[in-house]
Amino acid sequence: MLLNYRLVKRNIVLILIIIVFLTIFLFPYQLVLAPDTICKTGPTIDKNPIEWGKNYINFSYKNKEEKFNSYKITFKNELKIERLSYKINYFENLIIEVIVTADIEDGNNTILTLETWFRLLANEDLFVFLRFKNNGAYIKDFEYTLSVTTEKLNEFTDLIPYRFTYSKSDDGLVNIEESKKINLPGETLYLKVNDKEKTKLTLFKGCVFQYKNIGYGLQERIDAPSEITLISNMVDSELKILNTINFKIKNNIEDWYLISKKSLFNINSAVTQKYMRVTDFSLKKRYFENGFYYLTENSLGYRNENKNTYYWDYSMYAQRSLLEFYFTSYETFIYDIAINSLYALHKSRNKYGFWYSTTESNWLKSEYKISNEYFDTRFSVDAAIFLAFVYKRLNIKEALNLSSHIGDLLLDYIKEGRGVKTKNNGFLLYDYIIPENKSFKTHFSLNHILNEVYFLLMLYELTGNTSYRDASIKIINGISYFGNKWINKKNGDLYYCGKDTGKFERKDYTTLTYNDLIKVNKITNSVLKKEFEIIKTLGESKELFLLKQGIIKVKKFTLDRDITYVRTEKPK
Numbered sequence: 001m002l003l004n005y006r007l008v009k010r011n012i013v014l015i016l017i018i019i020v021f022l023t024i025f026l027f028p029y030q031l032v033l034a035p036d037t038i039c040k041t042g043p044t045i046d047k048n049p050i051e052w053g054k055n056y057i058n059f060s061y062k063n064k065e066e067k068f069n070s071y072k073i074t075f076k077n078e079l080k081i082e083r084l085s086y087k088i089n090y091f092e093n094l095i096i097e098v099i100v101t102a103d104i105e106d107g108n109n110t111i112l113t114l115e116t117w118f119r120l121l122a123n124e125d126l127f128v129f130l131r132f133k134n135n136g137a138y139i140k141d142f143e144y145t146l147s148v149t150t151e152k153l154n155e156f157t158d159l160i161p162y163r164f165t166y167s168k169s170d171d172g173l174v175n176i177e178e179s180k181k182i183n184l185p186g187e188t189l190y191l192k193v194n195d196k197e198k199t200k201l202t203l204f205k206g207c208v209f210q211y212k213n214i215g216y217g218l219q220e221r222i223d224a225p226s227e228i229t230l231i232s233n234m235v236d237s238e239l240k241i242l243n244t245i246n247f248k249i250k251n252n253i254e255d256w257y258l259i260s261k262k263s264l265f266n267i268n269s270a271v272t273q274k275y276m277r278v279t280d281f282s283l284k285k286r287y288f289e290n291g292f293y294y295l296t297e298n299s300l301g302y303r304n305e306n307k308n309t310y311y312w313d314y315s316m317y318a319q320r321s322l323l324e325f326y327f328t329s330y331e332t333f334i335y336d337i338a339i340n341s342l343y344a345l346h347k348s349r350n351k352y353g354f355w356y357s358t359t360e361s362n363w364l365k366s367e368y369k370i371s372n373e374y375f376d377t378r379f380s381v382d383a384a385i386f387l388a389f390v391y392k393r394l395n396i397k398e399a400l401n402l403s404s405h406i407g408d409l410l411l412d413y414i415k416e417g418r419g420v421k422t423k424n425n426g427f428l429l430y431d432y433i434i435p436e437n438k439s440f441k442t443h444f445s446l447n448h449i450l451n452e453v454y455f456l457l458m459l460y461e462l463t464g465n466t467s468y469r470d471a472s473i474k475i476i477n478g479i480s481y482f483g484n485k486w487i488n489k490k491n492g493d494l495y496y497c498g499k500d501t502g503k504f505e506r507k508d509y510t511t512l513t514y515n516d517l518i519k520v521n522k523i524t525n526s527v528l529k530k531e532f533e534i535i536k537t538l539g540e541s542k543e544l545f546l547l548k549q550g551i552i553k554v555k556k557f558t559l560d561r562d563i564t565y566v567r568t569e570k571p572k
Contacts, residue, residue, distance in 0.1 A: 043124050045088070049098055054080045057100060059118045071128060071259070072147040073116065079104050091343050092398050096120045111137040117289045119343070125260040125336050129289040132253040142247035145240050148203070152261050153237040156195045161230060162267055164188035164207075164282045173277040176267070186226030186245060188282045190267060193232075193239065201239070202264045204333065206256040207282055208245055213252070214304050217358025217372065219293065221308040222251055254288055258336055265331040275326045279318050286310065287337075290344040292318050300572050303360040314348065314355040315382035316341050317570055323389040335394065342390050342399055345383060352435050353405045354380050364432065368442055375413075375433040378448045378571050380406055381455045388458050400462060407459045410452060411471055419444060420500045426477030431497070445497035446486060446538075447509060447571060449475050450516035457523045469528070476524075480534040487538070492545040494538060510551060512571055514542045518557050 043063050051058040055077060060070040075081075082105045089097040097119050104112040112132055119127040128146065161179045165187055174188075186208035193201040208226040211219040226245035232238070247253060258264065265272045281287050284295045293310040296302055302311065319341045322334045350356055357372045357379065364370050384406035390399035410429065413419070416438060419429040428444040429452065456472040459465065479486070485504050486494050494513060496506035517539040525531055539557040546552045 043096070043120055043122075045096055045098070045120065049088070049118075050084075050086050050100060052081055052084050052102070057081070057084070057102065057114075057116065059098060059100075061096075061120060063124055067151050069151075070147075070149045071118065071126065072145075072149070073114075073130070074145040074147065075104065076143050079106055079112070081105075082110065091346065092396075094122055094339055094396070094398075095343050097343075106137065109137070111135055111139070119289075119340060121336060121339055123332060123335070125258065125264075125332060127289070127336070127340055128257040128259070130253075130255045131288075132247070134247055134249060134251050134253075136249055138249050139247040141244055142253075143242065143244050145242045146257060147241075148201070148239045148259060149237055150201065150261065151237060152200045153193065153232075153239055156193050156200045156232075158192070158194040158196075159230065159232055159239075160192040160194065162190040162192075164190070164276075166283060174280050174282045176273055176276060182230040184228045184230075186228055186243065189228060190264075191230070191239075192263075192267070199263045200261070202260050202262070203239075203241075204258040204264055205241065206254075206287055208243055209254045209286055210245065210248065210251050211254070211310070212250060214309065216303045216360045217311055218296070218302060218304050218309040219252075219311075220306065221310065222248060223308075224248060254286075256288060258333070260332060260336075262332065264333040264336070271326065272331065275322060279322060285318060289340070290348055291316060291341050294570075301362045303362055303365070311359045313379075314345070314357070315379040315571075316345065316386035317382055320382065320386035320389055323386070323393050327393050338390055338394065342387065342396065342402075345387065345402060346398070349402075352409070353402075354409065355383060364442075368432070368440075370432065370434065373434070375409070375435065377410075377429055377431055377433065378445075378451055381410075381448075381451050382571070385451075385455050385458065388455070388462060391462065404459060404463065404465075407456060407468055410456065411467055414471060414474065420478065420498075422478050422481035424477050424481050425474060426479070426481045427474045428478040428498075429475070441500065443497040443499050446479070446494060447496075447513045447516050449479060450513065450520050454516070454519050454523055457527045461527050473528075476532050476534065479538075480532070483534065484537070487541050492541050492548070494542050494545075508542075509571070511546070514539070514546060514552075514557070517542060521557065 043061050045061045049059055049061060051060070056072055056074045058070055058072040060068055062068055082103045084100065084102040086098055086100040089099070091097065097117060100116040100118070102114045103110045104114060112134060115131040117127065117129040161184060163177055163179050163184060164174050165177065166174060188207045189205040191203040191205070192199065210222045210224050212222060214220045224246045226243065229242040229244070231240035231242060233240070243255065245253065279285065286293050290312065292313045294313050296305040296309045296311060298305055298307040319337055323338055327334050345355070348355055354375055356374070357376060360371045384403045387399045387403035390396055391403065413429055413433055414427050418433050418438070419427055421427050428449055430442045431445050431448045432442045434440045453472045453475050456468040460468040460472070482498060485498070488495055494508045495504040496508045498504045517535060521531065521535050521539055524535065543552070543555055543557045547555070
């Protein structure tokens, strides 16, 4: 009897230990990683959150403490708002969005159209996105002001701006420096408002970006002098940011702000400085309401591109890097960017539930007669991987739902035969798929199919759905079927792609496919508990080639080195 009692007591203790372990290690995302970014009870807005007059638009809301906060956009007196409309959207319990459209007149002529997105997050951080469309009048020294009014600004001791500039950078990356001036160029800016050592408010401002649409999904940057003036008024608890720019005919201007009553990030942290410099919200990449736009630099082969053109990157490549490598619970900036990017993907889906490219590739147009309405298995899967990381880090179920939909599309396309079936129960999806045309054929590239393997195993790990696992093995079988045909015998490098004829061709990416091989080898070992010989063979061959060329100095595949902070090549 005594023995039984001791056994029961011991079992109870073991059960309690297991419960504590599961709580800490299996459910960490919301409880551990982001406790101060997710709020159960967020801010609220009125039925009519927009007030407007002759030359201003004001958005206001109540925070959890029932205190009002207002954000006003103001123009010069000679400009007046003639017509205004707005709509309110709700996204889960994550975002309240108010979209405002206004026509602005100079005399009797409508010269500007303004689109404004106010996106209020559950943690009370606020995005403000502005787009001005010039309908036909040159405006010298066009001025607009964003005013922030909140009880947090009733008194403060310091207003510290940080500039993001290229002027002193010797490595091609953005430089971050503290400034003592209140008159600054229209560059990316970070503001800290402190009361002694306590943060009262922080504000991140994107660069004032003027451009014209030149067709085929491209925006051409128009360089024009611009200036920012900071104006603070403690009596009225107000901070003003005055923007001045020469606004050229038929052009657009975009500007954006992220405002928080706590610290968005530690600007003095070496890690923060690293990811902000690499991510680059200033020139080579720019951010807006639907995500990042990348500078083409006249090197991507897009129709109409030049050295100053930008394209929309729905792959969320940069956002994924922030979540995968740099996310912590102590800085809300990455969380805010992730939530806004998640919402952007949610809003921009086509009728099939994925995303069309807005650009036209000269190569794909000439080779396959396709423009931009196709399923890109690299970019779409990259977007889905970003969504999977949103779920892993932040435990947001909608992100997993969106990600799983892309996984289900891959399964459907395999069942439909949208690719090459091999005799060893393998299958390789074509790189580009047109949903309406089941007979459409392209090539299959190694970086695309490796990325699919990685993604499907991520989904299997997150959902337990064995269909994703089985599909990943089927793709690996397809890679294995062609064996050493993937390797260029002349130099040991890999071929970029193969075709259903069995021909392999084109020069591979420098490091992109190599890093894909590292990730796939890692995830197959961790999830499937298995190493595949074909992945090992291709990884070692690519690695040896890169070592001989002096492109890499350390073996990362063979020695299983961590690639966490490696700036990887972006697919084109």
